[in-house]
Amino acid sequence: MADTEAPGYGEPGRKHGGWITFPFMMATLLGLSITSFGWLMNLIVFLIEEFNIKSIAAAQISNIVNGCLSMFPFVAAILADSLFGNIPIISASAFISLLGIVLLTLIALLDNLRPQPCETGSNLCHSPSKLHLGVLYSALALVTIGTAGTRVTLSSAGANQYEKRKDQGSFFNWYFLTINIGAIISATAIVYTEDNASWKLGFGLCAAANLISFIIFISGKILYKHDKPMGSxxxxxxxxxxxxxxxxxxxxxxxxxxxxxxxxxxxxxxxxxxxxxxxxxxxxxxxxxxxxxxxxxxxxxxxxxxxxxxxFKIVLRLLPLCLAIVCVSTPIAIQSSMMVLQALVTDRGLGPHFKVPAGSILVMSIISSCIFIIMNNWLVFPLYQKLAHKPLTPLQKVGIGQVFTILSMVISAVVEAKRLQTVGNEHPMSVLWLFPPLILVGIAEAFHLPANVELFYGEFPESLRNTAASLTSLVMGISYYLGTALINLIQRTTAWLPNDINHGRVDIVYWVLVIGGVLNFGYFLVCSWVYTYKNLKDDNDQKKDTTDVTT
Incomplete structure (x- = not known):
């Protein structure tokens, strides 16, 4: 089958795509992942230390940025499918991201672009001016739009290079692995550099990674198979x-x-x-x-x-399940920002010479997720199929992930209650106590994130499958905004979330999330029980299983 080429690209009669494009795609993905996670994972700390923004407000800004990062890929996917194609969208987005990270580097480099630092030993701090906030928000907008524009389109463009389903499956495995490798590099090396060397060096390394990935992607453009926009x-x-x-x-x-x-x-x-x-x-x-x-x-x-x-009816039947997924992702969004604030007031020292950066603790959930994705594919899922004589359905996997999410919130509440008891002591609680709930979050995501993609991609109509992968990202974006709204509500109606969480009750916030998680899980059980799969068949092509979640 001949490859479909966009007008003006490549040479006439030349075959494009295939594994020759793989190094270009992976190098681009790795560089952009290092860039995006390099500034994102330490954003709360940057806002607090360099812009004198209060802790809860910094967490709110971080949630809004995360929400945009999760929702904009949906828009980029529609633009790619209907108007421009994946390759032009990736090229433009990588360049926009480069502009944003360069502007962030300039903010860290030039003192005039930041408020004066707080006086040592004093609570008197200069608030950022409108000019400072304008430049900051411009930089965040650029890196957010640029990062979001490549998240889904790069995976679709990479998969489009292959004609065989097996090759596409292999590409997706490498795709998720590369993203996690980039996240781990950023959460350790880049965040450590930002905390212990300088912000300008950390952001500068991100800018270098972005520039290199952009050049590599453009260099391989003549080799790519260019998808033709077919309309939204x-x-x-x-x-x-x-x-x-x-x-x-x-x-x-x-x-x-x-x-x-x-x-x-x-x-x-x-x-x-x-x-x-x-x-x-x-x-x-x-x-x-x-x-x-x-x-x-x-x-x-x-x-x-x-x-x-x-x-259209298929889409409508999936909407109740989308609501359940939004409600389980909202506690995770709140927890990710609260964990960074908790880490800032714990003992982060590991040995006499090393201090864990607060933004780096989230890497525990990424590592946990990677480990359990591999374990699930190689051990858990095959073992279940051997014992039950049928595979786990996507909704069963999502249900298991929801259970682990609730358990994570329970452990977070217990840990925070214990931390509050140590406030004022000579030795504050060790940051290691925050690792168990993060590990549970990683386990939960290993179950429900791939299953969500599997559910949407498998159940949505063929005409919507190219955009189906972005729906999970869209749902997570909505969750971040709901998390922001919930934090605002809690701040206005209770004293649980002051700017100094040592005088608050974050543990009660976690218990509220536990109650909400249990109620949402009950709703999810009802939705999954009545839902009938349209495209799911077992290995023997037998009758579809309509009972989706087992207890």
Whole structure:
């Protein structure tokens, strides 16, 4: 099969793509991962130390940035699918990220771009001016947009280089491994440099990594298989809703000939399913449709095919599960920022000469996630299939991840209560006490993050599968914003989250998250129990399993 080339790229008749592009893709991904995690994982500390921003406010800003980083890939995926293609989006995003990290480096380098530091031994600090905040937010906006623009599109562009499913699967394994390697390098070497050498050196290393990755990606451009934009698949879904609304007064028919099947009838039934009957009107052929059609050219904003209607219904059936995933991701978003603040007020010394950077403690969840992803694929999942004679379904994996998330919040609450008892003592609590809940978070993510992608990619219609991977990121982005709103609510209504958490009750916040997690898990059980898979089949191609979560 010949490769599809975008106009103006490559040489005519030359085959593109394949494993020759792999080094370019991986080097680009590694450099961009080091860049993004290098500034992101230590952002709270940077805002507190260099911009004199209060701790809770810094955590809020971090949550907003994380939310944007998770939501913007969804927009980038739509732009790539509908207008520009993946390669141009990656090139532009990598350059925008470079501009942002260079501006962050200049902020760290030039004293005029930051407020004066707090006086030693005094609580008197100069707040950042509008100019300081304007430059800071501009830099954060650039690096956020640039990073988000490459997160999903780079994975899609890499997978598009291969025609065989096996090769695509291998690429995705390397993709996630490379991201985690970049995160670990950033959380250790880059964050340590920022805390113990200088911020300008740490950000400068990130800028160098970004520049090198950008040059490498551009250098391999002639080798890439360029995907051709095919139009946004979401337009089709909007058309279904518009068509059903325009014909809302029409009577739903049970006759096959009354419905539009489109050029390719992919549905197993001749008429739309009975669920969400309102949408069936979108495929119903009315007299006005017949008058406007002429021959066979129907107005797509008035008449959709049965397949398009059924695709919309699939999306609607997944929305309740998306809500459950949002609610389980929100506590993780809050915990990640609270953990950094907790680390700042613990004893971070390991031995006489080493001090753990506060931003680096989150690497424990990344390492834990990597280890358990490997263990799950090589040991846990095969062992379960051997004992139960069937594989774990995606929703069962998500349910297991939710249980570990709740356990993590319980341990976090207990640890914080113990830490508060040591406040004022000569020896504060060791930072090592924060590791167990982070390890549990990593285990939870090893179960539910890949399963979420598997669920969306497998269940969404074919026309939406290129964008399905970005939906998990979108859900996580919503979670960060909900976490920010919840923290604001707690601050306004309680005394649990003062700027000095030593005088607060972060442990109660964690218990609130535990209660919310238990309620959400019950909701998830109900949703998964009634959900019927559309594309999931076991190895023997037997009847689909409709019971999704076991207890």
């Amino acid at each position: 698949p979401f337009t089709t879904l909007i058309r279904v809703l518009v068509a059903a609304t325009l014909k809302r007064k029409a009577a739903v028919s049970s006759k096959e000939e009354d419905y539009h099947h489109g050029k390719e009838a992919k549905t197993s039934t001749a008429i739309p399913s009975k669920s969400f009957r309102f949408l069936n009107r979108a495929a119903l052929k009315t007299e006005e449709d017949m008058k406007q059609s002429g021959n066979s050219n129907y107005n797509s904003w008035r008449l959709s095919s049965i397949q398009e209607v059924e695709d």
